[in-house]
Structures are given as structure tokens and as C-alpha cells.
Amino acid sequence: xxxxxxxxxxxxxxxxxxxxxxxxxxxxxxxxxxxxxxxxxxxxxxxxxxxxx
Amino acid sequence: xxxxxxxxxxxxxxxxxxxxxxxxxxxxxxxxxxxxxxxxxxxxxxxxxxxxxxxxxxxxxxxxxxxxxxxxxxxxxxxxxxxxxxxxxxxxxxxxxxxxxxxxxxxxxxxxxxxxxxxxxxxxxxxxxxxxxxxxxxxxxxxxxxxxxxxxxxxxxxxxxxxxxxxxxxxxxxxxxxxxxxxxxxxxxxxxxxxxxxxxxxxxxxxxxxxxxxxxxxxxxxxxxxxxxxxxxxxxxxxxxxxxxxxxxxxxxxxxxxxxxxxxxxxxxxxxxxxxxxxxxxxxxxxxxxxxxxxxxxxxxxxx
Numbered sequence: 001x002x003x004x005x006x007x008x009x010x011x012x013x014x015x016x017x018x019x020x021x022x023x024x025x026x027x028x029x030x031x032x033x034x035x036x037x038x039x040x041x042x043x044x045x046x047x048x049x050x051x052x053x
Numbered sequence: 054x055x056x057x058x059x060x061x062x063x064x065x066x067x068x069x070x071x072x073x074x075x076x077x078x079x080x081x082x083x084x085x086x087x088x089x090x091x092x093x094x095x096x097x098x099x100x101x102x103x104x105x106x107x108x109x110x111x112x113x114x115x116x117x118x119x120x121x122x123x124x125x126x127x128x129x130x131x132x133x134x135x136x137x138x139x140x141x142x143x144x145x146x147x148x149x150x151x152x153x154x155x156x157x158x159x160x161x162x163x164x165x166x167x168x169x170x171x172x173x174x175x176x177x178x179x180x181x182x183x184x185x186x187x188x189x190x191x192x193x194x195x196x197x198x199x200x201x202x203x204x205x206x207x208x209x210x211x212x213x214x215x216x217x218x219x220x221x222x223x224x225x226x227x228x229x230x231x232x233x234x235x236x237x238x239x240x241x242x243x244x245x246x247x248x249x250x251x252x253x254x255x256x257x258x259x260x261x262x263x264x265x266x267x268x269x270x271x272x273x274x275x276x277x278x279x280x281x282x283x284x285x286x287x288x289x290x291x292x293x294x295x296x297x298x299x300x301x302x303x304x305x306x307x308x309x310x311x312x313x314x315x316x317x318x319x320x321x322x323x324x325x326x327x328x329x330x331x332x333x334x335x336x337x338x339x340x341x342x343x344x345x346x347x348x349x350x351x352x353x354x355x356x357x
Contacts, residue, residue, distance in 0.1 A: 022138030029132025
């Protein structure tokens, strides 16, 4: 069934809304220094994660 | 276009696994690039990995969330979720088709001549269960006496981790070999099963178990990159479905959560241009170079 123009417009606006939401989360994470924690984790080998130990 | 896609997949493999000094250094890459998010499923314990795996990182943050909060640090996964969501909102599962190393491996394996089988549709729900339970709920809820959870997906399921990190690390570090026990055997069995399944079915892991694919799939209807279907020019020849590696009824659901945006339906199949790529509202029509014939064997997305 073809979508109405109103629905199509709403769908087109959705990506921008989602981008804003996730950009906010991303910036919040940066403000909370989460990238440093991620970097710390990524620099070490998680033996449990790869089935060893 | 298919050749270009293969080259871009290879390029992404090397971008996310660009540290080839590990046989000399004996350890994994530890530089600053690891603060960047890998778009596809790519284990960051792989010695060559240059970026972090979003699924691995999210689990690590969730399983340690109690300890972080107790220490006054609010590490609840907002940065990782933000990275994943931005990628999803921009590209959807385009990433699966163009930038995932484990997807590329499955595609290569599927080229091995063998009988081809479909994937039962009901199994497609498995990846959402894996995302919800093994990546979010279990690491968050099942904790030890110290309040620490486990990385359930990485530990018990992820075949990419076994292939890219488990096997190479045992080869690189003989000291680790005594620690490889039943869990390692279990992970090897999962890996071999997925690899063998990939020979006979098209991208089975992506379609049934991948939590990252499940996450990006949620965005396929809303992402900036979409497929547009024009019913007026469609002749219902079925060529699009015959080339589809994930067995989608393209004419019914061009933006299905299963679609990995390989674009073969646009560039190889549709003889009338009924399918177009839409990037942020701008239509991109791609003329098929060699339309698939109607009697071509269904080797890609063999019907389930």
C-alpha cells in the first residue's frame, strides 16, 4: 500500500530526529569521559571475551 | 557495482584491522585510534584491530556499570550507544553490506560450490534476542559477588572474536595455551558451525545471530540511505528477489530490517529501474549492467 504524503514527510524527518538524539548521547558520553574508559578497555585483551580463561 | 562493493569491503577490513606489526610486537594495537568505533562486527581483542567493537564495548560498560557508579563515574554506555546510533541513523544496514569484515568472510565462503539452502524465516528473530539478552540484559543483571557481570555475547557466542582474537592470540602467546579449556572448545565449535553454515547459506550469522545487524536493522526504515520502489514501473519479474542475498521480497518491503543494502537488486537485477537508491531525499537511479536472467539458479538467497 503506498504511503501518504504526510507519512512520507514524517519518515523523512525521522532520520534528523534520530541523528540529534544519538548525537546528544555521543556528546554526553564525551562529556562524561567515557571515550577514555572505552580506550582503556580496547587497549587490553579481554581473555574471557575470546574464550580463554 | 558489485566489484566496487567487494573492494570497499576489503578496504574496511584493512582500515579496522590495520596494525600488522603484531607478529613483531607480540601484542595488540594500543594506539589512540582505538577510541573510534568500528562500524562492523570486528573484535577489538584482535591483535590487528585499530578500532573498538561497539558490541564488545557496550557489554563491558554495562557489565561494570554498578562498579563505575559506586566509584562516582557515570560510564553507562552513552558514548558507545551514541556512536552506534549515529552510524545506524546515517547508514542503517548499509554497513553490513559494505563495511563488515565478518560479512565479507561469509560472502566469500558462500562462493564455495556446494548445495545451497535458505534460512528459515523464524530464525531471523534470533538476532533480536541475542541483542536484548546477551548484549544488554544478562551482562547488566547477572552479576557476581563483586557486582561484576559477564560479556555473554563475546564469551559464549561471537565467532568473529574467536576467529580474529581467540585463535591468533593462542598462536602468538604460547603462555596462554594452558588456559584454553572447554569454553575455548565451545567457541571453536560455534565458529566452525557458522563458517560451515556460511558455505551452504547466504550470510547466516548476519541474518540470525548478529546483534549489531539487529541494531542497525531497526534503522533501515528511517536511515538517510533508503531504497525506493516504484510500483508503476515494476513488471513483477522477480529478478530482484532472485539476486537478493538475504531473501527479501523487495517489492513489498524495500526497507526491510533484513536488507543489507548490497544494491544488487538495483544494479544487477531490475531491468526497468523500479528500484532506486535514495540518499537523504535525493534519488540515485542505477541502471543494471547485466540484468539477471529468469532461469538463473537461486544460489544467493535460496528460498526458505
